[in-house]
Amino acid sequence: MAGDALLEVEHLTMRFGGLTAVDDLSFVARRGEITALIGPNGAGKTTVFNCLTGFYKPTVGRITMHHETGDTFLLERMPDFQIPREAKVARTFQNIRLFGGMTVLENLMVAQHNPLMRASGFTFGGVLGIGGYRAAEREAVELAEYWLDKAGLMARADDAAGDLPYGDQRRLEIARAMCTGPKLLCLDEPAAGLNPRESEELNRLLLFIRKERDVGILLIEHDMSVVMGISDHIVVLDYGAKIADGTPEQIRNDPKVIAAYLGVEDEEVEEVEHEIEETAAAAGGEGTA
Amino acid sequence: MASAASPASARRPAKLAADLGVTALLSLAIFGTMVGLRTETIPGGLELQPQWTSALALAAVAVVGRLVLHLTVWSRPEGAPPLLPMGVRARVEQAATGTGKVFGPALLVFALLLPFLPFTDRYILDLSILVLTYVMLGWGLNIVVGLAGLLDLGYVAFYAVGAYSYALLAMHFGWSFWLCLPLAGILAAFWGIILGFPVLRLRGDYLAIVTLAFGEIIRIVLLNWYWFTGGPDGISGIPRPSFFGIPFDRGEGGFADTFGLDFSSMHRIIFLYFLILALALLTNFVTMRLRRLPIGRAWEALREDEIACRSLGLNTTSVKLTAFATGAMFGGFAGAFFATRQGFISPESFTFIESALILAIVVLGGMGSQIGVVIASVALIGGFEVFREAEDFRMLIFGVAMVLIMIWRPRGLIATREPSIFLREKKSVSGALVAQGEGH
Numbered sequence: 001m002a003g004d005a006l007l008e009v010e011h012l013t014m015r016f017g018g019l020t021a022v023d024d025l026s027f028v029a030r031r032g033e034i035t036a037l038i039g040p041n042g043a044g045k046t047t048v049f050n051c052l053t054g055f056y057k058p059t060v061g062r063i064t065m066h067h068e069t070g071d072t073f074l075l076e077r078m079p080d081f082q083i084p085r086e087a088k089v090a091r092t093f094q095n096i097r098l099f100g101g102m103t104v105l106e107n108l109m110v111a112q113h114n115p116l117m118r119a120s121g122f123t124f125g126g127v128l129g130i131g132g133y134r135a136a137e138r139e140a141v142e143l144a145e146y147w148l149d150k151a152g153l154m155a156r157a158d159d160a161a162g163d164l165p166y167g168d169q170r171r172l173e174i175a176r177a178m179c180t181g182p183k184l185l186c187l188d189e190p191a192a193g194l195n196p197r198e199s200e201e202l203n204r205l206l207l208f209i210r211k212e213r214d215v216g217i218l219l220i221e222h223d224m225s226v227v228m229g230i231s232d233h234i235v236v237l238d239y240g241a242k243i244a245d246g247t248p249e250q251i252r253n254d255p256k257v258i259a260a261y262l263g264v265e266d267e268e269v270e271e272v273e274h275e276i277e278e279t280a281a282a283a284g285g286e287g288t289a
Numbered sequence: 290m291a292s293a294a295s296p297a298s299a300r301r302p303a304k305l306a307a308d309l310g311v312t313a314l315l316s317l318a319i320f321g322t323m324v325g326l327r328t329e330t331i332p333g334g335l336e337l338q339p340q341w342t343s344a345l346a347l348a349a350v351a352v353v354g355r356l357v358l359h360l361t362v363w364s365r366p367e368g369a370p371p372l373l374p375m376g377v378r379a380r381v382e383q384a385a386t387g388t389g390k391v392f393g394p395a396l397l398v399f400a401l402l403l404p405f406l407p408f409t410d411r412y413i414l415d416l417s418i419l420v421l422t423y424v425m426l427g428w429g430l431n432i433v434v435g436l437a438g439l440l441d442l443g444y445v446a447f448y449a450v451g452a453y454s455y456a457l458l459a460m461h462f463g464w465s466f467w468l469c470l471p472l473a474g475i476l477a478a479f480w481g482i483i484l485g486f487p488v489l490r491l492r493g494d495y496l497a498i499v500t501l502a503f504g505e506i507i508r509i510v511l512l513n514w515y516w517f518t519g520g521p522d523g524i525s526g527i528p529r530p531s532f533f534g535i536p537f538d539r540g541e542g543g544f545a546d547t548f549g550l551d552f553s554s555m556h557r558i559i560f561l562y563f564l565i566l567a568l569a570l571l572t573n574f575v576t577m578r579l580r581r582l583p584i585g586r587a588w589e590a591l592r593e594d595e596i597a598c599r600s601l602g603l604n605t606t607s608v609k610l611t612a613f614a615t616g617a618m619f620g621g622f623a624g625a626f627f628a629t630r631q632g633f634i635s636p637e638s639f640t641f642i643e644s645a646l647i648l649a650i651v652v653l654g655g656m657g658s659q660i661g662v663v664i665a666s667v668a669l670i671g672g673f674e675v676f677r678e679a680e681d682f683r684m685l686i687f688g689v690a691m692v693l694i695m696i697w698r699p700r701g702l703i704a705t706r707e708p709s710i711f712l713r714e715k716k717s718v719s720g721a722l723v724a725q726g727e728g729h
Contacts, residue, residue: 053600084602091600099593101723102586103716104707109583110590111601116583123584123611127575133582137710145712157712162722180601 005066006031006216007052007089013060014047014240023240024160025061029184029233031068034210036071036227037177038251040260045220046094049186053091054080065089067183085114090182092173094189094220099163101139101204104153104172108144108163111179116140145272147175151205160254168238171205178209184216191223198225203230228252233260290419295477318524334335393660398617404559414558418565418630418668422623425569427618427650427662428576434648435657436585437612438726439640440497443484443504444647447477447617449511449639452625456634457517458523470625477621478614480507480668489606504644511636518537523635530629532560548719552559568626572619579615581709587624588612589657589709592726655701656725664702672676 002146007029014022022044029035037045052063060146063075066088073087083089099107109116119136148154151171156164161172170190177185191199204219207230209215227234228247234251236244239262244251251257303491325344328335403417404410417461426448433441454473484503488496511518531537537544537557545552579585588606590598598605628634650669654661676683698704704720
C-alpha cells in the first residue's frame, strides 16, 4: 500500500579510513512516494546509494527493505547482485552506465536477465530449443516496449545506446532499471546535464512511475526544480549527517538547509532564519492583499 | 621525427637534406650495431666480424624509402583528395558487412564441397584441416575475448587439456573418440572454471598476465609430470579415428571394404576434414545461439559495463565463469581432434605462440565477429603456408601485414556488431561504440 515504509535506513555510518562519509543517518522512504536526498557536493549522497545497492558495505547501521508481501530484506547483508534480484532495489548512476555497444532494446533485455535465464532452463533448454524460452522472450520484449513507450524511446529501439543524445540516455537508464521490476528505484542525479525540456520529460516519467506502478523512488538531485516539483519528502545531508527531513515546503524554509547551501557560518544561521521569516511574511502579505 | 609531422616544409631542399641525413644517421646507428657487427664462435671465445656492407645497404634502403615518401605521399598539397577515395573506403566497409549474409553460406557450401573438387589434393586438404582447427579455436576464444571481453592469453592451455584428455583416456581405457570427445570438452571446461576463479577479481593487464601464467603452468606441468604425461617425449600411438567403429584400414572390415570402395589413404583425411568441419560448425552454431540467449547478452553486457551488470542483478561471477568454461570447452574439443589427427602430442605443440596466434586471429578478424575469425584464419594460417619458401622472412612479412591491417582497420576486419534482437529493423552497431572489455 502507498504510504507504508518501504526502505528503512537506521544509524547508517560509512567510514573510509579516517573520513566519515555518512554519519549516523536514519530515514524512511515510503511506498508510492518520491523521496529526495539532497545536500551540497560531497555531502555523502552517492555513498548512501552505494550502501543501499551493495556496492559498499556500511561500517555501522541497518538498511531494511519491506515488501508489501511482508518479506523484509536486510540490504547491508546481501551481495550486490542479489539486491536488485531479491530485494527489488534498482538504481541508476550519476555518470550514465549504459551498455553503449548494444542496442536500446538489448539494454532492456539484459535487465530482464534473471527471469529469462530461468525460462531458458539456465541456457541448456534454450540451446536445444526446448522449454518456454520463446514465450518468455516475447513477454520480455513486450515489457521492454512498454517502458520504451513510457520513456519516449520507441523510435530509437534498434539504435545503439551509445548513439543516443544525453537526455535519451538518462531516460533509457531509468527504463532499464524499471525492467528489473523494482519496488524501489534509486536515481542518482537523473536531471544532471539535462536542458529544461528534457528535465520536464524526466519529471513526467518519474511521476508516471510513482502513480502507475506503486513503486517508491529515492532520488539524489541538485536540480531544485525537479526536487521541489515532484518529491513528497526530502532528506537533507550535509557532511554526511542529516540536517533536515520533511516535506518540500518545510525544507524550503528550513534555515539549516539554506545555511548549508549558501555556506554561512553557524553563528549566522539565526540571522538567515530571521531574514527568511521576513521574506516569507512579505510574500504572505502580498498574497493576501 | 619533426619533419614527418610537417610534410609541406620538408619539400624545401635544405630541410629534405637534413631529414635524410638524420634518417641515415639513425639507421646507421641501429643497423650498424644490430647487423654490422656479428659475433662468431672461434676456439677460445667469440670474435666480432664486421659486416658493414649489409648495414650500409639497409641504411640506404631506409634513406631512399624516406626520400620516395617525401617526393610522393608527403609532398601532396593539403586538401588533395586522399589516395584511397572515401567512396571506395565506404564501399569496402559496406561490402565487408553487407555481404556477410551471402558470404557466410557461400563459404559453407565451398567448405562442404572442397574434398570433392578436382584440384583438391592431400596437401590442400591437410592445410584446410589445419585452417579449420584454428577457425574452431578462434571461435572458442571469441566467446571469452570477443563476447565477454576478458582477454585470455593462455587459451592454448585448454587446447592442451583437451588433447591430453583424449590421448590418455583413449590409450588407457581404450574408449572411442566419440566418448572421449565430450569428456575432453568437460575436462577443459572444468579447467576453464579453475582459471576463472582466481581471475574473477582481476581487471585489465592483471587479468591478461594471470591467464598468460596459467597457460604456461599447464604446459610446464605437462612437461614435468613424466610418469603421467610422458613429459617432453609426449604421447605417441594415440588411436586414430574410425568411421563410427569402422577403421580406415586396408583389407577386410576396413572402411573401403565395407562401403565397396577402392582403398585410398585419402578416406581418412576426408573423414578428418568433415570431422573438424562439423566440430567447428557446432562451435559456431552454439555461439550464435548463445548470443541470442540471456547468457550471451550477459556476456556482452559484461564486456560493456560490469558495474551496470551488477546493478541489474546479474551475478557477474557466474557470467564470467560460464564464459571461461564455454570457451575452454570448445578449445578442449579442438584439442581432442588435434590429438587424434596427429597421433602424437607433446608439450611443444602448446606453447605461448599458439595462444598468441589464436588471439591474433580473433583480433584481426574483429572481436566478436564469427565470419571475421574465418577470414583471419584463412589469411594467417594459409598465408604462413604460401610464404613457406620465404622461410626466414615469414614472421617479418606477417608482422608487417598485421601492423598494416591494424592501422587500416584498428578494430579488425569486421568491426561492426550485429544486434542479438531487434524490434523493427536490424541495424549494425558501429565498432567505435562497442567496448573492448578487460585487459585490452
